[in-house]
Amino acid sequence: MQTFAIGVDLGGTTLRIAAVDETGKLLEKQTLGTEVKRGRDSGIRDMCVAIEQVRAKYKDAGTLCGIGIGVPGFIDMATGMVMRSPNLADWTNFPVREVIEKQLGTPVILENDANVAAMGEKWLGAGRGVEHMCMYTLGTGVGGGLVVHGRLWHGMTGMAGELGHFNIFPDGHPCGCGSRGCLEQYASATAIVRMAREAIEKKEASAELVRLMPDPVQFTSRSIYNLAVQGDASAKRIFEMVGFALGIGIGGMVNALNLPMYVIGGGVASSWDAFAPAMFKEMKVRSSIYALTSPEQKDFAQSTIITRALLGSDAGLYGAARLPMLEGFTQMEKARKSN
Ligand SMILES: [Zn+2]
Numbered sequence: 001m002q003t004f005a006i007g008v009d010l011g012g013t014t015l016r017i018a019a020v021d022e023t024g025k026l027l028e029k030q031t032l033g034t035e036v037k038r039g040r041d042s043g044i045r046d047m048c049v050a051i052e053q054v055r056a057k058y059k060d061a062g063t064l065c066g067i068g069i070g071v072p073g074f075i076d077m078a079t080g081m082v083m084r085s086p087n088l089a090d091w092t093n094f095p096v097r098e099v100i101e102k103q104l105g106t107p108v109i110l111e112n113d114a115n116v117a118a119m120g121e122k123w124l125g126a127g128r129g130v131e132h133m134c135m136y137t138l139g140t141g142v143g144g145g146l147v148v149h150g151r152l153w154h155g156m157t158g159m160a161g162e163l164g165h166f167n168i169f170p171d172g173h174p175c176g177c178g179s180r181g182c183l184e185q186y187a188s189a190t191a192i193v194r195m196a197r198e199a200i201e202k203k204e205a206s207a208e209l210v211r212l213m214p215d216p217v218q219f220t221s222r223s224i225y226n227l228a229v230q231g232d233a234s235a236k237r238i239f240e241m242v243g244f245a246l247g248i249g250i251g252g253m254v255n256a257l258n259l260p261m262y263v264i265g266g267g268v269a270s271s272w273d274a275f276a277p278a279m280f281k282e283m284k285v286r287s288s289i290y291a292l293t294s295p296e297q298k299d300f301a302q303s304t305i306i307t308r309a310l311l312g313s314d315a316g317l318y319g320a321a322r323l324p325m326l327e328g329f330t331q332m333e334k335a336r337k338s339n
Helices: 040-057 096-104 113-124 189-201 207-212 221-229 233-257 267-286 288-293 312-338
Strands: 002-010 014-021 026-033 062-071 074-076 081-084 109-112 133-138 142-148 261-265 305-308
Touching (some): 002 113, 014 312, 026 040, 026 312, 040 062, 062 096, 062 312, 074 109, 096 109, 109 113, 109 312, 113 133, 133 233, 189 207, 189 221, 189 233, 189 267, 207 221, 207 233, 221 233, 221 267, 233 288, 267 288, 267 305
Parallel strands (some): 002 062, 133 261, 261 305
Antiparallel strands (some): 002 014, 074 081, 133 142
């Protein structure tokens, strides 16, 4: 009989649920819309109904080792409270874990969405071969997650890994977190569109870029990227800024932690070829440790690898499912030691 776990990834617009076995095989995946506008209670109820359905379906097929749920926001790991969530406003200061556990009648593991993505990439993606890694998720915002010795690094309260709020420019663009000049303000999809708008306002944009702006459906980080690939100088400059900011941010992490791998995922990661050259260039300037340990150097057995994520939007689902499995291993280790 197989052992499997249920992973849930709750985003601002979609709720996704998967059943994954302990070898990483996907047994089932469902995508549901989250009607954030209908509010927290109906969102949690929809989630619990969907989890119940998956649980019932695989009841006889294997042993459920647990349920992991990734949600956007700062989570107090001790209490399971969401302290602040930018995309789910009414989840703030709400005991999410307790409410879900009451509805399901079973314990669940609640985790930050960027952390579960990092765990997914560690388990089955780019980070498979390393024990320590750091992941950046470049989406609407910039999320971060740290994996140390194969486990998520939570810090004191569970809020570690907020790499999107690493400061790049002390007096830079105001950030939703209350600070200014955070990485998120230069390397997210939202920031790319804002920087394009700023270029247009300053009359530094090409006619093609100006033409995109009136239609919000067209004026996206993806279409700006397409212009950059076609050689549009003003669009290229925007992605050079993305790379510059990432180079400072990741360079700082390399200096602090000297980890073997830094993984970049999220929708903006698909613009890799437009921002990566500026990122690598800046990393060598900002981090002499990176300059010494980059893959071109052969002085050490291992290099510092900066690479793209492999699992796409499924990283969070796999990572969420992995958490109860790891919890099970921890308990087994503890039991073995106490015997
Ligand atoms: Zn910030």
